[in-house]
Amino acid sequence: MxxxxxxxxxxxxxxxxxxxxxxxxxxxxxxxxxxxxxxxxxxxxxxxxxxxxxxxxxxxxxxxxxxxxxxxxxxxxxxxxxxxxxxxxxxxxxxxxxxxxxxxxxxxxxxxxxxxxxxxxxxxxxxxxxxxxxxxxxxxxxxxxxxxxxxxxxxxxxxxxxxxxxxxxxxxxxxxxxxxxxxxxxxxxxxxxxxxxxxxxxxxxxxxxxxxxxxxxxxxxxxxxxxxxxxxxxxxxxxxxxxxxxxxxxxxxxxxxxxxxxxxxxxxxxGTPRPAIDFPRADETPGQDGRSPSEIGLPHLAPVDKAWFTGRRALAARPDRFTLIPALIDADEILAGAAVRLVGGRSRSARGDGVVGEVRSARHSPFFRGAIGFVEIDLAAAGEAINPETLRPREGAEIRVDANNGRAALASALETHEWRLAAAYRRRRRDATESARAAV
The missing domain is CATH 3.30.1360.120 (Probable tRNA modification gtpase trme; domain 1)
Known part of the structure; x- marks a missing residue:
C-alpha cells in the first residue's frame, strides 16, 4: 500500500x-x-x-x-x-x-x-x-x-x-x-x-x-x-x-x-484525523474530558515519556474510552454519522443491536476504489471484541457500517501512514514497559 x-x-x-x-x-x-x-x-x-x-x-x-x-x-x-x-x-x-x-x-x-x-x-x-x-x-x-x-x-x-x-x-x-x-x-x-x-x-x-x-x-x-x-x-x-x-x-x-x-x-x-470533524475539540466538550491523543490515533504526537507539555500528567492516568480507526468500507459512499456495529464478537452494546460507534467522516477514494473514512468505536460498548493491544477487532469479529442502501457494509482497518506511526509508538511503549517489569 x-x-x-x-x-x-x-x-x-x-x-x-x-x-x-x-x-x-x-x-x-x-x-x-x-x-x-x-x-x-x-x-x-x-x-x-x-x-x-x-x-x-x-x-x-x-x-x-x-x-x-x-x-x-x-x-x-x-x-x-x-x-x-x-x-x-x-x-x-x-x-x-x-x-x-x-x-x-x-x-x-x-x-x-x-x-x-x-x-x-x-x-x-x-x-x-x-x-x-x-x-x-x-x-x-x-x-x-x-x-x-x-x-x-x-x-x-x-x-x-x-x-x-x-x-x-x-x-x-x-x-x-x-x-x-x-x-x-x-x-x-x-x-x-x-x-x-x-x-x-x-x-x-x-x-x-x-x-x-x-x-x-x-x-x-x-x-x-x-x-x-x-x-x-x-x-x-x-x-x-x-x-x-x-x-x-x-x-x-x-x-x-x-x-x-x-x-x-x-x-x-x-489517515490523519481532522479536528471538529473526526473528533470534538477539547474546547467543545465543556464539563467532559476531550479525546486523548491515543483515542484519536495520534499517541506518537504526544509522547508522555519525552516531554512536559500541558496535559501530560493527565494523559498518564487516563485509560482510552474510544478508538478512532481509519477504515476502508465496502461501499461507494457512506454518510458521516452512520452507525458502526461489531458482528461476531462479544460486544456490550447498550442498545443490544451491536452498535458500538459511528462514522465520523467518509469520502469515496478513487485510489482505493471505495469509501474510506474514520469510524469511532466506544471501547466499553465493544467489550472483548476489540484487541486492547492493536485497537483492532479480534479474530472472528467484524466491523460493519450502515450503508446508504440499507445494507451493513464491511469495514476493514486501513493501515495508513499515520496508523503505522502510531503502531510503532505503541510497540515501543509496550516493549519499554515489559523491560521495566522484567528488571523488577
Missing part, C-alpha cells in the same frame, strides 16, 4: 540540516496539512490574499469558509483536482491556517508548555508536529512548530489559538504576534510540485532541505509538507505580494487550484 510522506522535515535557509535524529524519540516528519472546521455561512467570510487569483478558476461556484476565509469546495471537476494532487501539480490556498511568531530567550519554553511538539530538540530550520491539549489531556488542536532562528519560532495551527498562546507565555520572556493575516501560504502538491516551485524560483534541495529565497524581489520561504499521500511544498510570502507570486507560478508551471473536497480525500488516504 502506498503511504504518505515521512513525518519530519527541515526548514529554513539554503543550508543543509543534519539527518538522523528522531524528534523526542518519535517518528516525526514532513508536516501533514490539516484544515480547521468549515462553516457554510459565507456572509462574514473574508478573502485570503490568494482568493482573487484562485476565484477566477471557479466554474462550480461551490464555496465554504475556513477560519473566516472563503474556500472553494472545488473549482471545477473533482476528479481533475484529485488527479492533480496525486499525479500532477495541485495548488492549495494554505493562507486559511493560523500562524503565530514567538521571539525571545524563553520562546522554546513557552511552546513546550503549549504543545507536545518537540520544540527543545529542533535546530534552526527544523520543524516538528505536535498537539495542543487542555489540562485534562483532551486534544484541542493539531499544530506544527518551526524553529527559524535560535530564539524565533513559527507556530501553525488549524484554528485560532491566541487564548491558549497568551496563557502559555505568561511570566516568560517572549514576544508573540498573530501574523496569519499578513502572510499568504500556497501549497504545491503532487509529483510535479518540486519542479513547479523550482521553475518559479523556489529552489529546494533534493534531500528535503528548505530554502529562503527572493522571488521577483520578494522575500519568500519554502518548506516540505504533505497532504495525505501527496507530498509537496509550502510556499510562504507576504500577503500583499500574493498575486505577483501566483502569476509567476501560473506562467512557469500552471499548477491546478484544488478545493477542499479533493483535499479531504487525500487527507483520509493519509
Amino acid at each position: 502506498r503511504t504518505g510522506s515521512p513525518d519530519r522535515h527541515r526548514a529554513g535557509g539554503r543550508r543543509r540540516v543534519r539527518r538522523g535524529r528522531g524528534c523526542s524519540g518519535v517518528l516525526q516528519g514532513a508536516a501533514a496539512v490539516i484544515f480547521g472546521e468549515e462553516t457554510t455561512d459565507l456572509r462574514a467570510a473574508s478573502a485570503s490574499p490568494l482568493h482573487a487569483a484562485f476565484a477566477e478558476y471557479s466554474q462550480a461556484n461551490a464555496w465554504t469558509a475556513i477560519n473566516g476565509f472563503a474556500f472553494a469546495r472545488r473549482y471545477g471537476e473533482f476528479l481533475s483536482e484529485y488527479d492533480a494532487l496525486t499525479n500532477g501539480c495541485a495548488a492549495v490556498d494554505l493562507s486559511v491556517l493560523r500562524r503565530y511568531s514567538l521571539r525571545g530567550p524563553e520562546a522554546a519554553a513557552a511552546l513546550a508548555r503549549l504543545s507536545s511538539a518537540p520544540t527543545g530538540e529542533l535546530r534552526p530550520g527544523e520543524s516538528g508536529r505536535g498537539l495542543i491539549l487542555d489540562a485534562r489531556g483532551g486534544v484541542a488542536d493539531l499544530c506544527e512548530v518551526t524553529r527559524l532562528a535560535p530564539e524565533l519560532f513559527l507556530l501553525t495551527t488549524t484554528a485560532p489559538g491566541i487564548r491558549r498562546l497568551t496563557l502559555a507565555v505568561r511570566g516568560l520572556d517572549v514576544h508573540t504576534e498573530d501574523i496569519g493575516d499578513n502572510l499568504a501560504a500556497l501549497g504545491l502538491f503532487g509529483p510535479g510540485a518540486r519542479d513547479a516551485a523550482a521553475a518559479a524560483g523556489f529552489e529546494v534541495d533534493v534531500d528535503g532541505a528548505a530554502a529562503q529565497v527572493r522571488v521577483r524581489g520578494v522575500e519568500s520561504f519554502a518548506r516540505p509538507t504533505s497532504l495525505g499521500r501527496s507530498i509537496g511544498l509550502e510556499l510562504i510570502f507576504p500577503g500583499d505580494e500574493a498575486l505577483a507570486i501566483w502569476e509567476r507560478l501560473r506562467r512557469t508551471a500552471s499548477p491546478l487550484p484544488v478545493g477542499i473536497d479533493a483535499c479531504e480525500v487525500a487527507r483520509l488516504e493519509g
Whole structure:
C-alpha cells in the first residue's frame, strides 16, 4: 500500500540540516496539512490574499469558509483536482491556517508548555508536529512548530489559538504576534510540485532541505509538507505580494487550484484525523474530558515519556474510552454519522443491536476504489471484541457500517501512514514497559 510522506522535515535557509535524529524519540516528519472546521455561512467570510487569483478558476461556484476565509469546495471537476494532487501539480490556498511568531530567550519554553511538539530538540530550520491539549489531556488542536532562528519560532495551527498562546507565555520572556493575516501560504502538491516551485524560483534541495529565497524581489520561504499521500511544498510570502507570486507560478508551471473536497480525500488516504470533524475539540466538550491523543490515533504526537507539555500528567492516568480507526468500507459512499456495529464478537452494546460507534467522516477514494473514512468505536460498548493491544477487532469479529442502501457494509482497518506511526509508538511503549517489569 502506498503511504504518505515521512513525518519530519527541515526548514529554513539554503543550508543543509543534519539527518538522523528522531524528534523526542518519535517518528516525526514532513508536516501533514490539516484544515480547521468549515462553516457554510459565507456572509462574514473574508478573502485570503490568494482568493482573487484562485476565484477566477471557479466554474462550480461551490464555496465554504475556513477560519473566516472563503474556500472553494472545488473549482471545477473533482476528479481533475484529485488527479492533480496525486499525479500532477495541485495548488492549495494554505493562507486559511493560523500562524503565530514567538521571539525571545524563553520562546522554546513557552511552546513546550503549549504543545507536545518537540520544540527543545529542533535546530534552526527544523520543524516538528505536535498537539495542543487542555489540562485534562483532551486534544484541542493539531499544530506544527518551526524553529527559524535560535530564539524565533513559527507556530501553525488549524484554528485560532491566541487564548491558549497568551496563557502559555505568561511570566516568560517572549514576544508573540498573530501574523496569519499578513502572510499568504500556497501549497504545491503532487509529483510535479518540486519542479513547479523550482521553475518559479523556489529552489529546494533534493534531500528535503528548505530554502529562503527572493522571488521577483520578494522575500519568500519554502518548506516540505504533505497532504495525505501527496507530498509537496509550502510556499510562504507576504500577503500583499500574493498575486505577483501566483502569476509567476501560473506562467512557469500552471499548477491546478484544488478545493477542499479533493483535499479531504487525500487527507483520509493519509489517515490523519481532522479536528471538529473526526473528533470534538477539547474546547467543545465543556464539563467532559476531550479525546486523548491515543483515542484519536495520534499517541506518537504526544509522547508522555519525552516531554512536559500541558496535559501530560493527565494523559498518564487516563485509560482510552474510544478508538478512532481509519477504515476502508465496502461501499461507494457512506454518510458521516452512520452507525458502526461489531458482528461476531462479544460486544456490550447498550442498545443490544451491536452498535458500538459511528462514522465520523467518509469520502469515496478513487485510489482505493471505495469509501474510506474514520469510524469511532466506544471501547466499553465493544467489550472483548476489540484487541486492547492493536485497537483492532479480534479474530472472528467484524466491523460493519450502515450503508446508504440499507445494507451493513464491511469495514476493514486501513493501515495508513499515520496508523503505522502510531503502531510503532505503541510497540515501543509496550516493549519499554515489559523491560521495566522484567528488571523488577
